Amino acid sequence: FGSSTKSLNRVQSAVFETVFGSQKNTLVCAPTGAGKTFVALLCVLEVVNRHAARWLEGDDPAHWNLAAVGEALAAHKIVYIAPLKALAQEVVSKFNSQLGATLGLKVEELTGDVQLSRRQADAAHILVATPEKWDVVTRKQGAEGSLASRCRLLVVDEIHLLAEERGAVLECIVARTRRLVEASQQRGRLVGLSATLPNYGDVADFLACPDETAFFFGNEF
Numbered sequence: 001f002g003s004s005t006k007s008l009n010r011v012q013s014a015v016f017e018t019v020f021g022s023q024k025n026t027l028v029c030a031p032t033g034a035g036k037t038f039v040a041l042l043c044v045l046e047v048v049n050r051h052a053a054r055w056l057e058g059d060d061p062a063h064w065n066l067a068a069v070g071e072a073l074a075a076h077k078i079v080y081i082a083p084l085k086a087l088a089q090e091v092v093s094k095f096n097s098q099l100g101a102t103l104g105l106k107v108e109e110l111t112g113d114v115q116l117s118r119r120q121a122d123a124a125h126i127l128v129a130t131p132e133k134w135d136v137v138t139r140k141q142g143a144e145g146s147l148a149s150r151c152r153l154l155v156v157d158e159i160h161l162l163a164e165e166r167g168a169v170l171e172c173i174v175a176r177t178r179r180l181v182e183a184s185q186q187r188g189r190l191v192g193l194s195a196t197l198p199n200y201g202d203v204a205d206f207l208a209c210p211d212e213t214a215f216f217f218g219n220e221f
Helices: 010-019 036-055 066-072 085-103 118-123 131-138 159-163 167-184 200-206
Strands: 026-029 077-081 107-110 126-129 151-156 189-194 214-216
Touching (some): 010 036, 010 214, 026 036, 026 200, 036 066, 036 085, 036 151, 036 189, 077 131, 085 107, 107 118, 107 131, 126 131, 131 167, 151 167, 159 200, 189 200, 200 214
Parallel strands (some): 026 189, 077 126, 077 151
């Protein structure tokens, strides 16, 4: 996915089996520039691999049934929470270039600057939202078929912002997602991406991560 990606770096290699090979809640703490956005991409590809792999047989994308891939994922939502609108736009651009042309996935921005119709939101496979926008969208959405109830992967970038003023919104998003997963008995996954945290174990507990899926990488990486 992308001609510039030839191999995984040390951080991505260390978490690969967990993020791509399992559906467990995960926390990855690593310095800026360690490739955490690509870790999120691997989590997205796990969902694609689980639900749409049979339409991606072979190495030649010309033979892939992209319409079937989109249909297989239509009932599921992948949500990426970015703290800033500028970062949300960057992630949308990156994911569109890596997933749009190759897999036909639709990636949409959901921020205060972009108003999506219900039809557009329903058609999107990946929604990249700011915390405040996703909080508003999901606050009263618990009914079957709603965007919140169809979220199968929630990636929270910069989750260390829990310690700052906007942390309450992130707490609400995570708690609401966990409650909906438990109430619906549908499998949903929480993934947190963070700068290095001294108390990353507390954040891992908050995300309900098993001990083996809380990763901490110091500056040596």
